[in-house]
Amino acid sequence: MTAVLDTLREALGTECVRTGADIPRKNFGDASGARMRAPLALVFPRSTEEVSRCLEICHAHGQRIVTQGGMTGLAGGANPQESEVALSLERLVGVEEIDHDSATLTALASTPLAVIQSAAEEAGFLCGIDLGARGTCTIGGNVATWQQMRTAIRSCVMG
Ligand SMILES: Cc1cc2nc3c(=O)[nH]c(=O)nc-3n(C[C@H](O)[C@H](O)[C@H](O)COP(=O)(O)OP(=O)(O)OC[C@H]3O[C@@H](n4cnc5c(N)ncnc54)[C@H](O)[C@@H]3O)c2cc1C
Structure with missing residues (x-):
C-alpha cells in the first residue's frame, strides 16, 4: 500500500496526498449519516490531467478509489472504506x-x-x-x- 502512495506523491507532490491525522473529518463521510471512516489516503488533484494520472497510478496498483464531491449525498456513495483512496475533486472549481x-x-x-x-x-x-x-x-x-x-x-x- 505504501508503494501506491509513494507513486502518487511523486506524481502529484506531497501536498496533494494526505494521510492519517492530516485528513479532514469532512472526507470521512457524506450527509447520509452512514458509518464514517478515514480513507487510506486523500488525494487532491489540481487538474483533469492530474485526475487521469491519479487514476492511472491507482489502476496500475489495483488500488480502489472513491470519488468525492461536495459530500452532500444521502446514500453514502462518497463514503470511503479504510482501504480506499479518496479522490477529492475540491480543487477543480470554475x-x-x-x-x-x-x-x-x-x-x-x-x-x-x-x-x-x-x-x-x-x-x-x-x-x-x-x-x-x-x-x-x-x-x-x-x-x-x-x-x-x-x-x-x-x-x-x-x-
Ligand atoms: C439539504 C439537502 C437537500 C438535498 N436535496 C436533494 C434533491 O432535491 N434531489 C437530489 O437528488 N438530491 C438531493 N440531496 C442529495 C445531494 O445533495 C445530491 O445527491 C447531490 O447531487 C450530491 O452532490 P455532491 O457533490 O455533494 O456529491 P457527493 O455526495 O460528494 O457524491 C455523491 C456520489 O457521486 C459521486 N461523485 C461525486 N462527484 C463525482 C464526480 N465528479 N465524478 C464522478 N462521480 C462523482 C460520489 O462518488 C458519490 O457516489 C440533498 C442533500 C441535502 C444535504
Whole structure:
C-alpha cells in the first residue's frame, strides 16, 4: 500500500496526498449519516490531467478509489472504506465557458451548483436544476447522482 502512495506523491507532490491525522473529518463521510471512516489516503488533484494520472497510478496498483464531491449525498456513495483512496475533486472549481448559441455551460467537476446557477443567470439563462444543498453540492456530484440532471443541464432555457 505504501508503494501506491509513494507513486502518487511523486506524481502529484506531497501536498496533494494526505494521510492519517492530516485528513479532514469532512472526507470521512457524506450527509447520509452512514458509518464514517478515514480513507487510506486523500488525494487532491489540481487538474483533469492530474485526475487521469491519479487514476492511472491507482489502476496500475489495483488500488480502489472513491470519488468525492461536495459530500452532500444521502446514500453514502462518497463514503470511503479504510482501504480506499479518496479522490477529492475540491480543487477543480470554475465555470470555463458559456456558449450562447448552444445554451450550454461548461464547468469543472467540483463547481458548486449555486455558482453554476449564478453564472447562468448572469449570462441571461435559467439553470433548470435546483436542490437544497445548492451551496455545497457540486455539478459533478449532481450528474453522478441524478441522471435526469444531464437532460436539465443541456436544456438550460433563456430567462
Ligand atoms: C439539504 C439537502 C437537500 C438535498 N436535496 C436533494 C434533491 O432535491 N434531489 C437530489 O437528488 N438530491 C438531493 N440531496 C442529495 C445531494 O445533495 C445530491 O445527491 C447531490 O447531487 C450530491 O452532490 P455532491 O457533490 O455533494 O456529491 P457527493 O455526495 O460528494 O457524491 C455523491 C456520489 O457521486 C459521486 N461523485 C461525486 N462527484 C463525482 C464526480 N465528479 N465524478 C464522478 N462521480 C462523482 C460520489 O462518488 C458519490 O457516489 C440533498 C442533500 C441535502 C444535504
